[in-house]
Amino acid sequence: MIRSKVCIAVIGLSLVACQTSNHSASPTHVAATQRTNLVSQELVQYVNPLMGTDSKFSLSNGNTYPAIATPWAMHFWSPMTAPMGDGWTYKYDDDTLRGIKQTHQPSPWLNDYGAFSLMAVTGALKFKEDERASWFSHKAETVSPDHYSVYLADYDVTMEVTPTERAAQFRFTFPETEQAYILLDAFNKGSMVRILPEQRKIVGYARNNHGGVPDNFHNYFVIEFDKEFELTHTWHDGWALQPNQLSSEGEHVGAIIGFKTQRGEQVHAKVASSFISPEQAEINLRREIGGQSFTETQTAARQSWQKELSRIRVEDQDLDEVKTFYSALYRVLLFPRKFYEYDANNQLVHYSPYNGEVLPGYMFTDNGFWDTFRAVFPFFTLMYPELDAQIMAGLANTYKESGWLPEWASPGHRNVMVGSNSAINIADAYLKGIRGFDIDTLYEAARKNAEVNEGRPMTSVGREGVDYYNKLGYVPYDVGIHENAARTLEYAFADFNLYKLAKALGKTEDAELFKQRAYNYRHLFDTETGWMRGKNQDGSFQSPFNPLKWGDAFTEGNALHYSWSVFHDIEGLKQLMGGQQGFIDKLDQVFDMPPLFDDSYYGFTIHEIREMQIVNMGNYAHGNQPIQHMIYLYNHAGQPWKAQQKVRDVMNRLYSATPDGYCGDEDNGQTSAWYVFSALGFYPVTPGTPEYVIGSPLFDKVTLTLEDGKTFVIESDNNLNANPYIQQALLNGKALNRSWLDHHEIQAGGTLNFDMGATPNKAWASDANAQPYSMSLETTRP
Numbered sequence: 001m002i003r004s005k006v007c008i009a010v011i012g013l014s015l016v017a018c019q020t021s022n023h024s025a026s027p028t029h030v031a032a033t034q035r036t037n038l039v040s041q042e043l044v045q046y047v048n049p050l051m052g053t054d055s056k057f058s059l060s061n062g063n064t065y066p067a068i069a070t071p072w073a074m075h076f077w078s079p080m081t082a083p084m085g086d087g088w089t090y091k092y093d094d095d096t097l098r099g100i101k102q103t104h105q106p107s108p109w110l111n112d113y114g115a116f117s118l119m120a121v122t123g124a125l126k127f128k129e130d131e132r133a134s135w136f137s138h139k140a141e142t143v144s145p146d147h148y149s150v151y152l153a154d155y156d157v158t159m160e161v162t163p164t165e166r167a168a169q170f171r172f173t174f175p176e177t178e179q180a181y182i183l184l185d186a187f188n189k190g191s192m193v194r195i196l197p198e199q200r201k202i203v204g205y206a207r208n209n210h211g212g213v214p215d216n217f218h219n220y221f222v223i224e225f226d227k228e229f230e231l232t233h234t235w236h237d238g239w240a241l242q243p244n245q246l247s248s249e250g251e252h253v254g255a256i257i258g259f260k261t262q263r264g265e266q267v268h269a270k271v272a273s274s275f276i277s278p279e280q281a282e283i284n285l286r287r288e289i290g291g292q293s294f295t296e297t298q299t300a301a302r303q304s305w306q307k308e309l310s311r312i313r314v315e316d317q318d319l320d321e322v323k324t325f326y327s328a329l330y331r332v333l334l335f336p337r338k339f340y341e342y343d344a345n346n347q348l349v350h351y352s353p354y355n356g357e358v359l360p361g362y363m364f365t366d367n368g369f370w371d372t373f374r375a376v377f378p379f380f381t382l383m384y385p386e387l388d389a390q391i392m393a394g395l396a397n398t399y400k401e402s403g404w405l406p407e408w409a410s411p412g413h414r415n416v417m418v419g420s421n422s423a424i425n426i427a428d429a430y431l432k433g434i435r436g437f438d439i440d441t442l443y444e445a446a447r448k449n450a451e452v453n454e455g456r457p458m459t460s461v462g463r464e465g466v467d468y469y470n471k472l473g474y475v476p477y478d479v480g481i482h483e484n485a486a487r488t489l490e491y492a493f494a495d496f497n498l499y500k501l502a503k504a505l506g507k508t509e510d511a512e513l514f515k516q517r518a519y520n521y522r523h524l525f526d527t528e529t530g531w532m533r534g535k536n537q538d539g540s541f542q543s544p545f546n547p548l549k550w551g552d553a554f555t556e557g558n559a560l561h562y563s564w565s566v567f568h569d570i571e572g573l574k575q576l577m578g579g580q581q582g583f584i585d586k587l588d589q590v591f592d593m594p595p596l597f598d599d600s601y602y603g604f605t606i607h608e609i610r611e612m613q614i615v616n617m618g619n620y621a622h623g624n625q626p627i628q629h630m631i632y633l634y635n636h637a638g639q640p641w642k643a644q645q646k647v648r649d650v651m652n653r654l655y656s657a658t659p660d661g662y663c664g665d666e667d668n669g670q671t672s673a674w675y676v677f678s679a680l681g682f683y684p685v686t687p688g689t690p691e692y693v694i695g696s697p698l699f700d701k702v703t704l705t706l707e708d709g710k711t712f713v714i715e716s717d718n719n720l721n722a723n724p725y726i727q728q729a730l731l732n733g734k735a736l737n738r739s740w741l742d743h744h745e746i747q748a749g750g751t752l753n754f755d756m757g758a759t760p761n762k763a764w765a766s767d768a769n770a771q772p773y774s775m776s777l778e779t780t781r782p
Helices: 278-288 294-309 319-332 376-383 385-402 422-431 439-451 466-472 484-504 508-524 570-576 580-592 607-613 630-637 640-654 670-680 743-747
Strands: 002-010 015-023 035-037 076-080 099-103 116-122 141-144 147-152 157-163 167-173 177-185 191-196 201-206 219-225 231-236 240-243 247-250 254-261 266-274 312-315 348-351 358-360 691-694 701-705 711-717 725-731 740-742 750-757
Touching: 076 147, 076 157, 116 157, 116 219, 147 294, 157 294, 167 278, 167 294, 177 266, 191 231, 191 254, 201 254, 201 278, 219 278, 231 247, 266 278, 294 319, 312 319, 319 670, 376 385, 376 422, 376 670, 376 743, 385 422, 385 439, 422 439, 422 484, 439 466, 439 484, 439 508, 466 484, 466 508, 484 508, 508 570, 570 580, 570 630, 580 630, 630 640, 630 691, 640 670, 640 691, 640 725, 670 701, 691 743, 740 743
Parallel strands: 711 750
Antiparallel strands: 002 015, 015 035, 076 099, 099 116, 116 177, 141 147, 147 157, 157 167, 167 266, 177 254, 191 201, 191 247, 201 219, 219 266, 231 240, 231 254, 312 701, 348 358, 691 740, 701 711, 725 750
């Protein structure tokens, strides 16, 4: 194809009109006569941190909070509408605000640790959290990743915050008053404050947590103000005011400073904290803020986001979709959290949330691999290999410090979810050529997970039921291990990744062992019902069995969801389901049936069930992770056009840059990463292989700037909402007639062109040779 393009740019309006003429030898190519790009160079403006904040226990539209932070920062900041300790820290429909807190919360279900907050009040002193809460309105609130501002109506104060990785600046704009106060709430479960008037500082620590910390855990903070204190109080347990006392230590303490202000007077506070020591908190403050003004700190934070968001530059005419894309990308770039600091000698060190020591090297936390192995970590391998290597180095440190790999860390091991998914992240990174970490230690750790039961600190670490799994090929239903079928399927996929990793490392015997275990999914397939089913120790299937029953043998899903968790061998699954047509019929059934369910295992309708029920997609439950890859499996069955239509439908209907913009838990970037990948036009169905399965690209043009500076451009002609179907594809000018891309093709840089249309081209990428990877077909395509 020969393309010529004439563009007229109107910079002030951020509008570029492009006239494209195409000369193609293919009669199926239809020229895009005109393409309008409304996307400006400044991308941070498109991010809405409020996406997903309209959530509650019974229904999640994201279960997010507005994270005011830099990418992967050690500390985030968030406004608090909820009381201290409430995992739903910011609810969009709330009317009052209690303060802005430093937060490390990865999920409301895991809750927070090391949190403390700042709040301003005027008039009669109110410091108890319910009494001090001020009415506010979204009409007087501005929210961006780099800056948060809110008008506290009860006090006529505007409160703002802008972040760095380990510090932040606050700005309080006061009215004219003789009673202006700033409150520091160090929260409960152990805290200390000390006011240093001569230094205009407050120092202290917060020890609140919900598990996953050693006994010596502290978050040490230092706050430096630019105005003299005229009043100094603290409070002690039970909200007991201690007038004129400069320090307090106990279960729940706080500090109050006061002064007179003129109308419009601005008081600034520079805040930093450390998990290592009070001295390290001071180092973080000097290094990351020092003499910067509030504006300078905000500019640096905004530039940090612009740098990362610009790695993927969208050109399109639908700004709503652009806002959704960059809001989702922002979420992908928040976790895992950097849990390391730089000491006085600028050496990399971290407080270990596993053994309580201060040790050299990387550490990352606040991540659940059950969620993020699916798309977040594959995104890092594609776009951020250096970061991924650092995260792998942190995993090696976790193993050295705790004896085990993390599966859910916040900040240390947490006893939630199932699987052995750390192995998948390790293998996928190494197999895609990422180096710079201790693969021998990580392989040892992953192999231990797969073999050793003794000494596991909790059920989520290692493999619960590993002895049964290795002996029988599955975790039995009737031995008191919950969610046993889900564990079996996830262990089998981890074993596939260990097979590939062992083979790459030259460990032939291990490779053969794990290859055989990767077929263990077969043990759970019930030919009578056509679904995966829990199996008893004696080899009989669980009875009674309802494939619509959530939980029980499965994790946050039912048999209709988990039966597709054979990421590595869809061809083998197809054969179990009666061949290609039987497989297609099963896929169709999930979408075509009503949203029926059985919630008896839980005793009530959990939010994940409700989120499936209300979106009118049958039993497809995109709001939770186990089934998110399922749409792409149509590519394995010669019907990629069904994947194209359904992927586009999910993007159009279930995502938007609004407070109710997700269809379930966002979960550390995973639900966002599904959207980011899908909007590009492909998705990593099978981590541990170099393949991305093609769906339906959302935008007219996207330019990926890879870490080495190469670019991979995705262009889609005739890409209207009514045109989700691929008519033809070209990779670097040559016809692409398969339904997958290779990781190394993208890494090499180049151009991928799609022609889109309103009706399916059922001939494109539909034959057996065009289908993505399956382990059962390794003899034909390794």
